[in-house]
Amino acid sequence: MNNTEVQEKKSIPNFKIDLVNKRHQNGSLIPLLQTAQDSYGYIPEKIIYYISELVGIPAAEIYGVITFYSQFRLKPLGKNLIRICEGTACHVNGAKSILTALQDELGITVGETTDDGIFSLQSVACLGCCSLAPVVMINDATHGNLTMDKIKKILKKYKTEEKIRIAS
């Protein structure tokens, strides 16, 4: 059984209770999708049909909402989510070269996940910590005042940690 399946089994009961509770609230579709994504890490196709039946909104319309908002994903993410800030302050302070370094090191572009499933790379409009520009957020940690060398070192740290984890 792979990781996503384990996750699905674990969280389904909670998720369904939440869905049933929320379905009658006004404008419940987006909160339902957010709950689904919190439980699975993404929105699996079968959940679209499940929600569709529950709230009586056609699956096509739900799909339309999912693809409209940048928060929703139809595919699972890698283990570590790297979000590069593309805010104005970061842009004028050299975010582009940080992105180049990230893409070179990971071999993926924005919106992709590495083949080993360890890193996903996304861009965000602004993380709001402009005084630390340029900024990259890895999972919940913010890394600021970056240079190309600094971001490479940070990535190395995550890679080493991953190797240690696999070895043990």
Place this chain on the structure above:
Amino acid sequence: MKKIKVGLGTCGISAGGELVFNKLKEEIKTKNLGIEVNETGCMGMCYEEALVEVVDDNDSFLYSNVTVDKVGRIVNEHLINNKPVIEWIIKSNEVSKEDDFLKNQKRIVLRNCGVIDPTSIDEYIEHNGYKALEKVLKNFSQQEVIDMIIKSGLRGRGGAGFTTGMKWKFANQEKSEKKYIVCNADEGDPGAFMDRSVLEGDPHSVLEGMMIAAYAIGSDEAYIYCRAEYPLAIKRLRTAIKQCESRGYLGKNILGSNFNFTIKIKEGAGAFVCGEETALMASVEGKRGVPRLRPPFPANKGLWGKPTNINNVETFANVPWIINNGWEKYSSLGTEKSKGTKVFALAGKIKRSGLAEVPMGMTINEIVFDLGGGIKNDKKFKAVQMGGPSGGCIPASMGDLKIDYDEIVRTGAIMGSGGLIVLDETTCMVDLARYFLNFTQNESCGKCTFCRVGTKRMLEILERITIGKGKENDVDILQDLASKITKNSLCGLGQSAPNPVLTTIKYFREEYEAHIRDKKCPAHNCSALIEYTIDEVNCKGCGLCIKACSSNAITGSKKAVHYINQELCIKCGRCFDVCNLDAVIKN
């Protein structure tokens, strides 16, 4: 009795504030000092984070740039031996290193940010919290409240600057069983973070403002539409709402009156256009966030077809202050048509980046130089970008311009939500225009053809200009497209999307021409138009650039002049950054 406050807004946390907070608590516990450590919101001095304030009976000492390693000394010397570590302190009775940043400010919206613990309703109440609500419920009719807000001159802080009291009046005049209040906390402009700081640092002031608005228009239900990218703000709001419910500030018969009110939070799902009020309402209703034609305005037909009043976070946070201190005091601040204060998020190439609240009418130069300390690395001040993707660039030559809604509009930019990005000589204005167009192009919802396709065409032209493939009449085509997009888009996003391009053409046309005709980027920023070479006289053959080059484009043996192979060079600029001898030249 000492007390400690640690700035734990997003800026503080990202600068390591949480680690400092935990370390302080741990040290105080193991050493059994019994000193209280609390969190507080953003103090505005993001450039000095992490900030720790030690308060005792007579003085308060503000430590800046605190790291975990510094905690030990602060605990031992200051907390135990009562000897403050003077060299790390930026503000106390005796030290006033950052006075320039603070003394020019007038803090109304940010009155409690960095002062109180945002998770404590008691601290908010101690600082005049919910007094305004009490006053309104006991002493004033709906009409009187609306009159006060109209007379205060408060205008919407979300960007467009419509008179807040008038908005309330229209919603009040509608006859309906059900009316809604909506707080727009979908702060989407890149480079703007004032709403986030208020929500994180003083959530109760926003809730109190909403309650007063609800009373004035006759609403009993509200939504706060907050960006999902602001998890901490959402958490603090949830806590604050729960506290209000248990204290009777929310619910039925509030403070013994017949006023009933509930507030719910709706998390956004990542769409810039949802900052537009009609798109925001569609999103609250669970649909794609697509704007619609106005009229009908939300005050007539809003959320689920009911009269709705939408205001921005900063607008609501002003309201309790106006009620407590009187509209006369508020309207005595500012300029003739823009009253009160405005919070600006200073960022970019400025020395002190952070949040500053100043009276309307302060000049750009005063903000950039007196408050902000001038340009980083003492480079030349080139322009400020105001209003984010809907705004524009105002050149340094107009630095004496007084900032208020109408003056800013006259330049072609807009006040917007208050993001103020400072640009220096190394910023390419064409590239900046391309950057913003790329943003609006991505965020266009696609409903209006001119916004959907027109921004794409503009972006393509800007892209080709920045790589040296611009055509002679490109600037004319850009202006033509811009006027068509402005005229033929339904909502503010499309109508204002060309602003960054138009203002940069207006004030920096020669930069466009240099890119198009001479294939040169005067700011040395556009990588396709620059070339790195090595100066034979200055190069001592140290090898630093060879090591730094990721594409193996630099060759040369030790102590001999190095050489950059232009075909391999990816123009990342690392050789330029690492060279200590000014031997790498950017052309």
